Amino acid sequence: MLEAIGLDDEHTALYRLVLQAPSSSIDELAESAAKPRSEVRAIVAELERLGLLARQASAPDRVVASPPSLALRPMLLDRERRLTQAHEVLVELSEIYRSGAAQRTAPDVVDVVLGADAVRQRFAQLQASATEQVRVLMLSDVAFLDATENTAEDEALRRGVRYRVIVEKAVLEWPGFIDAARESAPFGEEVRVLPTLPTRLIIADDDVAMLPMRSHGEERSSGALLVNPSGLLDLVIATFEEYWATSTEFISTGELPGAHDAVDRDLLKLLLLGLTDAAAGAQLGISVRTVQRRVAELMETAGVTTRLQLGAEAVRRAWV
Structure with a gap:
């Protein structure tokens, strides 16, 4: 989570890999990260530029991680300074805007x-x-x-x-x-x-x-x-x-009997809102026949014989 100082997930992940080892080569990092050598080499070069990695003195083809407390702290302090300056400008511009807004005509x-x-x-x-x-x-x-x-x-x-x-x-x-x-x-x-x-x-x-x-x-x-x-x-x-x-x-919390509470609740809600069986089924990813079967089962559970009665009973029982 170092995006705030300009490091994306790939750079952060590679830096983590180097931190975990005394030193690493491009080949070792490419294998660990499952990335092409060319891509790893480019990321390593960028991390070097930022001061997060350095070449091992005894083996220049290997890199070592700079201590995070030393490498990242200046970057964080610089970003904080920039944010503070930006906030001060924001306050100033907001005051100018408020002053102008007070003089607005209709x-x-x-x-x-x-x-x-x-x-x-x-x-x-x-x-x-x-x-x-x-x-x-x-x-x-x-x-x-x-x-x-x-x-x-x-x-x-x-x-x-x-x-x-x-x-x-x-x-x-x-x-x-x-x-x-x-x-x-x-x-x-x-x-x-x-x-x-x-x-x-x-x-x-x-x-x-x-x-x-x-x-x-x-x-x-x-x-x-x-x-x-x-x-x-x-x-x-x-x-x-x-x-x-x-x-x-739209999103209800009432409980329904049976094994398909969420689907049945959404189905009732859609039908009460006026959607057709076909439209409700398409939204829920079920067929028209399944819609009709579920409605029939709900009518039987509620002890009613018409959809109008089912709607009233669903509201009374807080199913929707």
């Missing part, structure tokens, strides 16, 4: 971001700047950034940032959505569902919100609006909270 409350690349960059920046929570409205056909490209969300979750995400029902039909939502839940991401939503939205803490310049039409991804601290931002946040209060919790 039109300055909203900034315009033009171009798909600029929108994606700002979307990532908002998540990277969040310290407490990120609130999101997610539509099925409007996205600032493809989910597979949104690495900033994973990094924010690892930092302990809470995510509250409301998706419209059609999003539940995306392949793998349930698995992704369930994997993110332990890291602080809550997902809820509403039948439809008016627009895409992201709010970083209580500091700034971003929404598409246009929610519909061919140009919906060509620009975005940034809403800065103001009464308008307060209204946007309040609107999200209203949606959150009326949305349906």
Whole structure:
């Protein structure tokens, strides 16, 4: 974990190998690391440049590790110094920004971001700047950034940032959505569902919100609006909270009888949210026939004869 001072996993792993031996040759390191000699030689050269390795005096073809306390400490102190300087500049620039923001006129409350690349960059920046929570409205056909490209969300979750995400029902039909939502839940991401939503939205803490310049039409991804601290931002946040209060919790914790609790619970949730048997089955990776069989078994367990009654009974028993 020395990325903070510029060492990636490969450099760190090789340094560890050299630390474990009195001295090492390129061939020995290549064999231990299961890497080509040319790649190991390049890493060794870089570690030498950084002062982490040195040539053995009696055998120049072998390398020895420099003591970590001597080799790494100057690098860490330099990085700390740079971070301190950067923090001081951040404080200064933030003060300048606040001074300017206090003089904003009504039109300055909203900034315009033009171009798909600029929108994606700002979307990532908002998540990277969040310290407490990120609130999101997610539509099925409007996205600032493809989910597979949104690495900033994973990094924010690892930092302990809470995510509250409301998706419209059609999003539940995306392949793998349930698995992704369930994997993110332990890291602080809550997902809820509403039948439809008016627009895409992201709010970083209580500091700034971003929404598409246009929610519909061919140009919906060509620009975005940034809403800065103001009464308008307060209204946007309040609107999200209203949606959150009326949305349906997606990841449930109620227990079901039988051997397939998680699948049955997810199936009930999807059907109650209005998905067809085919769509629910595709999301869960089971066939339509299996969906129908599981529903029949749940109806028998609940002692009901219709799906409508099953839905009511599932809610009453806290299965969903």
